[in-house]
Amino acid sequence: MSGRSTPPEGEESTPPGPSLDSEDQQERIQARRLRITARIEAKRREALGEDPSLITEHKETPRRSYKQVDESRQRLSKLVNDGTQLVTNIQVAADAREMQRRGEEEELRKMRVEKIDNEATTSYQKFEEITKKWLLGEEKRIAEELWGLLNSQQLQCGQLIEDKNGLIGELQQELRRKDDQYVKDLKKQSEDISLLIERMEEQVQSLSKTYRQELLHIEKAFEQERRDLLEKNRKKWEQSMQVRRDKELESLMERMKKVEEYEQQLNQLRVQDGEEYNMIKIKLETDVQILQQQLQQMKATYQLNQEKLEYNFQVLKKRDEENTITKSQQKRRITRLQDVLNNLRIKLDKQIKQYKEENQALSDDFKRIAGQYKELQKKMRHFAAVDAKKFHDIWVMNEEEMKQLVQKALDVDRIIHEQQLGLPWEAPDLGFMDNVGPLVVKPKAQKTASMLAQEVLRGSAGSPDTATSSGQGSLDFPSQPFSPRTVKQILEVLCDESGFLMENKLVQLLSPLEKDERSLIRLDAIFGALQIEVEDDVYKLVDFFLKYKQQQERPLQDEDGESQEAETTPPYTSQPSDLIHPNDVVRALRAFTMELHQRRSREKPHLRQPGTEERDSSEDAAYWSAATQVIPQSRLRVWDALESAMEKYYDVLTNRSQLITETSSLRQQNTELRMLLHQYLNSKINAELEIPPTQILQVDTSHA
Known part of the structure; x- marks a missing residue:
């Protein structure tokens, strides 16, 4: 055996090891460690008399x-x-x-400024021309010429006003476009935030999974290297044993010394590899903690963005109030124009046609403002829906985190019972974890008071004689407590006798409209003044009026105590005056308003925006409380007892580790003392002494 280790085929194309000139600090540290390890290994091999070529091979082959x-x-x-x-x-x-939008906005702003400047210049020229003609009118004495001049001036003034109105229309169209663009930008920003959070969560999961995999690969590499090193040392040990069997007794001590040195080297390698493994593991765990902190920071950033959106919502509400003020100013402007129109009617009868045209224009303005008000309500409902969606997303996020914590707690409880205590583990009832999203309790859907009034005034107008008090013959209102005809008659009486609840200006503006539209707008204003919002409030009003009529009729009973028999046909199926007398409407309204206010004060209702729904949160506390009680108190006490026992066991192991370390140190000192004593006894200086120390030691040994 030559002692050379042939690298596997898969490692032929392995890139070179870490360099001292690298920009990465960890790589430079690793290169210095490899160089120190190579020097120690070279000294060890040189002391043992091994082939130096093995050192070069070891340097070239990284671990x-x-x-x-x-x-x-x-x-x-x-x-x-x-x-x-x-x-x-x-x-x-x-x-x-954003850069593209700002560029486009700058171009549009320049165009608007240019257009306004051009229009102002043109208007000023036209106004100067009209003013000059007025000066010419003072020189004319013939009525016919003066009449022609007035017509010409009137046409020019109308043209100037028409140009101004056209520019105002274009600017309002641009404003509406900006409102739509702002809503789209908010939606796009919400989508970007959702996508950013999704990508961040995916990145954290991917990094966690990759860290675990790479840690497992590193552990496997260390284990494989340890097995190879043990196998290599085992082979060397067998070779050394075979050589030692063939050598003489004099070389026995030297072989034992080498065996001890090998054991020390193995221990050093184990300790060194263990330290390096712990360092790498601590570093990877630190990186995971840093990534988790970054995730928490991004969540905090998301919360800050959410607060900014809420602030924008408050700004929009403020704009709504400003729009309301603008609407009031427009109404005052309409009033001023009507006063001017009445004065012109008294002065000039010939301008009746012009007055009608201006009146029609004012009616169109009123319809336009009403349309803008409805559009504003639509936007408010849209923002309420957006807030509901955000609440749902936050609920789902917290619920997912809660489920993960519950599952983690159950896994810990199962491991404690099965592995630590050796007891069978039973899973608790986890029915609440099947829920996804906020708890929903569907309320009863109701129509608004305006919708009910519209259906009653328009739906039952064609068949007033077919509806009865019992609801027979009425297919449009199968579940209501009163017939459409009764409700319609009560509303008509209310509309005729409650005009004091509306402003006189509004009454004048409603005069050119049709009867049904005029009645609906009056009822809307009356409902707003009386705080009647849903159809149940309308039915309560009808029931109160009918009972009020009956209460007024009770004093008409006979003085001898015998009451008149009620007719089988209800009294409110004939004429409106039979339902309630017009003179009693105001008193009935006052009594109904007081009773309704007292009832709402007792119930303490929550005010809501139009188009939003109040969510029932009565079951939320029980739902979240179920998650906190998934581990009962008895098991938590078992956890505390087990933790106390494990701490005691850890203390015992720590003491044993310290004793083992002290024992190893004493053994090493004993070995060194034996070696020093052997050198001292075998030294040549002892032969030159008259009384060698060996004799003294022998005498001491004999006496002992």
């Missing part, structure tokens, strides 16, 4: 464990870089979109 550590470090670095690039791609794309 399997070092190569595996380097390969694992390179793969992990590449995986981290790829994951970082994958996560940052989202931010790069968002920045590119």
Whole structure:
């Protein structure tokens, strides 16, 4: 046997080991360790008289464990870089979109400024021209020429106003487009955040899995290297034993010395490999902790972004209030224009046509503002839906984390029972873990008061005689407590007698509309003043009016105590005045409002935005409490007792380890003392002495 180890075929193309000139600090440390190990090995082989060529071969062939550590470090670095690039791609794309949007916005702003400047210049020129013509009108004395000049001035003023309105329309269209673009940007930002969190979670899972795999590969490499080293030393040991059997008794001590040296070297290698293994394991665990901290930081960043979105929502609410103020200003402007129109009607009867056109324009403005108000309500419902989605996502995230913690606690409990205590383990009831998302308790769907009024006024207008108090013959209202005709009559009386709840300006604006539309808008304003929101409130109002009529009729009973028999046909199936007298409407409304306010004060309802639904959270506490009680208190006490016993066992093992270390140190000192004593006894200086120390030691030994 030549003592050379032939590398396997798979290691022929192995890259060179770590270099001292590398930019990586860990690689330089590893190269210095290899150089020190090579020097120690060369000195050891030179002391044993082995072939120096083996030293060169050992230097050229790197250890399997070092190569595996380097390969694992390179793969992990590449995986981290790829994951970082994958996560940052989202931010790069968002920045590119923002730069493009700002460029386009700057171009549009320049165009708007140019258009406004051009329009201002043109308007100023037209205004100067109109002003000059007014000066010419003072020179005219003929009525016909003055009439022609007035018509010309009127056309030019109308053209100037039309140009202004056109520019205002274009700017409002641009504003609506910006609102839509803002909603799209919010949605895109939410999608980017979701994608970023998803990629981060995937990257953390991939890194954890890769770290575990590379750690397993490193452990296998160390184990394989240890087996190879043991096999190599075993072969050398057998060769040395065969040589020692052929040598004389004088070389026996030298062979025993070599055996001890081999054992020490093996122990040193085991200790060194164990230390290196622990260092690598600690480093990998530290990297995992750093990645987890980075994940927590990203979660905190996500929470900060969520608070920013909530702040933006508050800003939008503030804009809603500003829009309300703007609407009030528009109403005051409408009032001023109506006053001006009335003055012009008194002064000039010939401008009646112009007055009608302006009145129609004001009606169109009112419809447009009403449409804008409905659009604003739609946006509010949209933001409420977005908030509900965010609540759902946060719930699912916390629920997933809770399930993982519960499963981890159950695994720990199972391991403690089966491996530590040797007891059978039974899984608890985990029915609550099948739930995904927030707990949902479906409320009863109700129509709004305005929707019910619209259906009643329009749906039952064609067949007023077919509806009865019992609901027979009414197919559109199968589940309501009153017939559509009764509800319609009560609402019509309320609409006619409750005009004081509306502003006079609103009454004037409703005059050109049709009867049904006028009644619906009046009822909407009345419902808003009375705080009637859903269809149940409308039915309560109808029931209160009917009972109020009956209570007013009770004093009409006979004085002898005998009450009149009620007719089989309900009194509210004929005329509206039979349901409730118009003079009693105001008193009935006052009583109904007080009763409704007292009832709502007792119930303490939660105010909600239009289009949102209140979620029932009564079962949330029980649901989350079930997760905290998955491990009963009896098992937790078993955990505490087991922990106390394991700590005591650990103390015993620590004491034993210290005693073993002390024993090894004493054995090594004893061996060194024996060697020194042997050298001292065999020294040549003892023959020159008159009384050699060997005689003294022999005398002492004989006396002993």
